[in-house]
Amino acid sequence: MGDPVMNLDDRVLRRLKLSDLRLFHAVVQWGGMAKAAAHLNISQPAVSKAIAALEHTLSVRLLERNPQGVEPTIYGRALLKGGIAVFDELKQSVKQIAFLSDPTVGELRIGCSEPLAAGFVPTVINGLLRQYPRIAFRVVTGDPVTLTERELRQRNIDLAIAPMPGLHLDTDIDAEILFDDRQVVMAAARNKWVRQRHIRLADLVHEPWILPPPDSIIGASIAQAFRESGLEPPHAQIVSFSIPLCYHLLASGRFLIMLPASMAHLGKHLSLKVLRVEFPGIPRPTGIMTLKNRTLSPIARPFIDCARQVAKPLAKAHYNRLRGPVSVF
Numbered sequence: 001m002g003d004p005v006m007n008l009d010d011r012v013l014r015r016l017k018l019s020d021l022r023l024f025h026a027v028v029q030w031g032g033m034a035k036a037a038a039h040l041n042i043s044q045p046a047v048s049k050a051i052a053a054l055e056h057t058l059s060v061r062l063l064e065r066n067p068q069g070v071e072p073t074i075y076g077r078a079l080l081k082g083g084i085a086v087f088d089e090l091k092q093s094v095k096q097i098a099f100l101s102d103p104t105v106g107e108l109r110i111g112c113s114e115p116l117a118a119g120f121v122p123t124v125i126n127g128l129l130r131q132y133p134r135i136a137f138r139v140v141t142g143d144p145v146t147l148t149e150r151e152l153r154q155r156n157i158d159l160a161i162a163p164m165p166g167l168h169l170d171t172d173i174d175a176e177i178l179f180d181d182r183q184v185v186m187a188a189a190r191n192k193w194v195r196q197r198h199i200r201l202a203d204l205v206h207e208p209w210i211l212p213p214p215d216s217i218i219g220a221s222i223a224q225a226f227r228e229s230g231l232e233p234p235h236a237q238i239v240s241f242s243i244p245l246c247y248h249l250l251a252s253g254r255f256l257i258m259l260p261a262s263m264a265h266l267g268k269h270l271s272l273k274v275l276r277v278e279f280p281g282i283p284r285p286t287g288i289m290t291l292k293n294r295t296l297s298p299i300a301r302p303f304i305d306c307a308r309q310v311a312k313p314l315a316k317a318h319y320n321r322l323r324g325p326v327s328v329f
Contacts, residue, residue: 015057018090021083023050024062028080032069054079085294088155092295106299107136111147111157114243115259116286119266120310121161127306128299135299143216143241148173148289158297161307163260163284166217175289176304178311181260182281183218186272190253199277201229210246210257211236221282222258229279260284262314286311 026036027047037044055062062076072080095106112121117139125137140151144162148169151157161178169175185204187194193204205226211234212219223233238249249255250272261281264272288307290296 015053017050017053018086020050020054021079021086023047024054024076025080025083025087027051027063027070028072028076031071035069084155089295092297096295096298105134105136106132106297107138108159108297108299108303109138109140109157110303111140111142111151111160111162113144113147113162114141114241115263116161117141118243118247119260119263120286120307120314123266124303124307124310127310128303132299132302145217152289152291155291155294158290158300159304160289162286162289163218164287165221165284169289172292173289174292175287177285177287178307179262179286179314181262181284181286181314183222183258183284184261184264184281185256185275185277185279186250186259186264187256187275188250188253189271189273191250191256191273192253193256193275194273197276199275201226201277201279202231204256204275204277205231205234207234207256208237208254209234210238210240210249210255212241213239216241218258218282218284225279225282258282260286262286265314266310 023036023040023046026040027033030036030039033047033051034044037047040047051063058075058079060075061073062079063070064073098105110121121139129135138157140147140157142151144160144164144167147157147160147162148167152160152173163181164175164177185199185201193199193207211222214220214223214233214236226233238246238255240246246255246257246259250257256275259272261274264274288304290300
């Protein structure tokens with residue numbers, strides 16, 4: 001006689017349908033069977049039948065009602081987590097087949113922070129496009145925690161590139177440090193401080209600043225850097241993560257900002273200058289993160305290789321900065 005547990009598993013797997021799993025995911029995503037049916041352009045009884053079939057096959061209740069609609073039970077959440085992984089693996093397998101049949105095409109979904117989207121990531125994309133001109137990229141910007149905890153884990157992106165300080169990465173995430181970036185004081189070329197040397201942080205405290213939210217990882221790090229120098233953090237006239245907003249405001253020549261040094265090195269079109277401040281900068285080791293035990297998009301490996309090449313001169317630039325005062329790139 002065979003293993004009864006194995007026989008039970010085999011019977012369940014034979015009766016599970018990918019279409020039913022997809023409908024279950026839609027119901028959870030849209031918060032109700034009627035909404036899922038409307039978005040999928042099918043009848044509500046068809047959705048109800050699929051959910052009932054899943055519950056009968058698994059012998060557990062997958063959904064429960066609440067005032068807002070429906071939500072998954074603990075069994076439903078377990079099925080949803082596994083279902084997302086199944087569909088993601090299937091999608092990656094289809095992409096792999098397409099890539100094998102034509103290596104010049106493909107799509108890569110990247111998550112990165114706003115500053116990296118203004119310098120490092122487009123440099124990597126341009127480098128890869130020279131080799132694979134027909135590849136498509138979908139770039140999602142966000143803070144490092146959101147990118148790793150939500151976008152990467154929910155498989156909305158293939159990989160994340162972000163500063164790693166403050167992140168608590170679990171064992172299911174692979175991380176590789178590409179280069180040690182530094183958060184340094186910058187201004188537009190027309191700012192009065194650009195032409196000065198031997199600037200102290202104390203000289204800049206009362207200048208107009210653009211700063212990130214104080215409750216963010218980098219916002220707290222900037223405040224700590226001033227306090228470690230015996231200073232109260234400057235009062236931010238503008239609080240924002242938005243790089244386009246910051247750039248337009250910096251163009252007036254009034255404002256100071258702390259941004260990754262890589263932006264000045266790779267984003268030369270932004271005309272940002274690193275001030276000669278007697279301040280080593282805030283360490284921001286920047287890494288590339290992927291999910292372990294996940295089939296990556298076939299174009300992910302060439303992208304990672306290209307990212308390593310782009311990162312090499314940045315690591316060298318950091319070494320040179322350690323040998324003397326921070327200078328304008």
